[in-house]
Amino acid sequence: MSEENTAASQQEPPQVPLLGTLLVDIGHRDRVGEFRGVSGPYWSLRPVCGGTEWEAEPVNVRAADPIERLRAETARCNARSAGRIL
Template sequence: MAAQNNTPDRQAPSRVPDLGTLMVDTGHGNRTGEFRGLAGPYWSLRPVSGGSEWEAVPERVRPPTPAERLTAENARINARSRRGLEW
């Protein structure tokens, strides 16, 4: 049996995530974004603090670690606070 490469940035995703799911794109410097949909063979992700979407190769996208999730949630809250948005 051949050995498998189980590094986090090369694992194939099991399925397409739900809209708004937080994901980490290892192909773009571990950028964290919300899944926004499909763009051909790519996944469209959007920064949690706002900004332009980018396309990610699905095989290079993984769920965030607890620390990455916390950092992303803090960025989202700070961005909302700067814009004066209500909860």
């Protein structure tokens, strides 16, 4: 068994984030979503401006960096002021 395979098989699963944490799903073209919960082996994420939740593999999810959080919060505020979300 190679070192890469050994290291990959010994990786611990990512820690489950707090509800509402903004995450980036690199498996879905860096889509930003709000963590909503665990669904089997997947994490449920919801678009910041509302919409249908999607399931992401935890290994393909990372915490949003400050600029991604700022963009998401700005998009949410703009959608709210335009009446697209409550």
